[in-house]
Every structure is written in structure tokens, then in C-alpha cells.
Amino acid sequence: MSSESTEVWAGWYRDRRGAEAVTIAAHGRQLRTRIRGVEYEGASLAALEVVGAEGVLSSCVLEWDIPLPVHVDGAVERATLSCLLTLGELRPEGSLDRADLNLTLRYGGAAYESGVAGGDFDEALDHIQRQLPAGAELGVLASAEA
Numbered sequence: 001m002s003s004e005s006t007e008v009w010a011g012w013y014r015d016r017r018g019a020e021a022v023t024i025a026a027h028g029r030q031l032r033t034r035i036r037g038v039e040y041e042g043a044s045l046a047a048l049e050v051v052g053a054e055g056v057l058s059s060c061v062l063e064w065d066i067p068l069p070v071h072v073d074g075a076v077e078r079a080t081l082s083c084l085l086t087l088g089e090l091r092p093e094g095s096l097d098r099a100d101l102n103l104t105l106r107y108g109g110a111a112y113e114s115g116v117a118g119g120d121f122d123e124a125l126d127h128i129q130r131q132l133p134a135g136a137e138l139g140v141l142a143s144a145e146a
Helices: 121-131
Strands: 006-015 018-027 030-035 038-042 060-072 075-087 099-107 110-117 136-138
Touching: 018 060, 060 099, 099 121, 110 121, 121 136
Parallel strands: none
Antiparallel strands: 006 018, 006 060, 018 030, 030 038, 060 075, 060 136, 075 099, 099 110
16 A cells, blocks of 8 residues: 555636636645546646546646645644646647746735746746745645646
């Protein structure tokens, strides 16, 4: 049995056909979700592929919240990281024309925001970390990166 935990985050999926509640499961470095009966999996949300078939998630928006601890002076405080990922259209060769990630950390009565093109979760978190008050450090997600 693996010592890695699985985190599950509730969120929303939206595209031209409408919206639907989804869950995103993170285990180790893998992410998984089910949208309209289709399973998607990948190492990042910006690169989710259909399980057992060809195709990537595209032309949609995913929103979800992650509880994220913030360490301040030896104490752990609660914060919420709100995530918004916009996946663009599929190019003829199969890649996305864009993947934009916007993160907002709600902590200590303030909102710290970061947006990055390409959907790089770690880069967006680094932008937020640099905005936090002196002595405040973002905690680590127990599982995968988005």
C-alpha cells in the first residue's frame, strides 16, 4: 500500500454545453477527474488526457478550491486557494492554443492573486508566496500539483 495520500477537491467544469459539478482527485503526481462520464488523468490539469483513448481536455474552464495551510511564526493558519484554469481550443496537431491559470489565496483577511500563461501551478504559487507578509510561508499540498 502506498504512503501517498489522495486529496479530493470539489469544483466546477464549464464549456459551451453548460456547467457541471466535478471532483478532482490528486494522488502523488497524478490528477484525475470525470466529466460527463469521461475519465481524464494527467500530471497537470493543463494536460489532462482521456483515460484509455486519445484526446485532451480543451475548450473549457475548471474552478476548484484547495485548503492550504500558511505557516507563520511556528503556527499553522488556514487559507483557501481558489483556482481557475481556462483551457483553450485544440490546435490541429493536438496541443492547446492556451492554458491560463489564475490563483487567489484568501488568507488573513486579504486576497493574494497570481495569473500565469501555460498553466504552471508552481510558478503561480511562487508569485503568491512573494506577496505574503514577511514570515508567512505557504504550506505544501499533500499530493500533486495542478
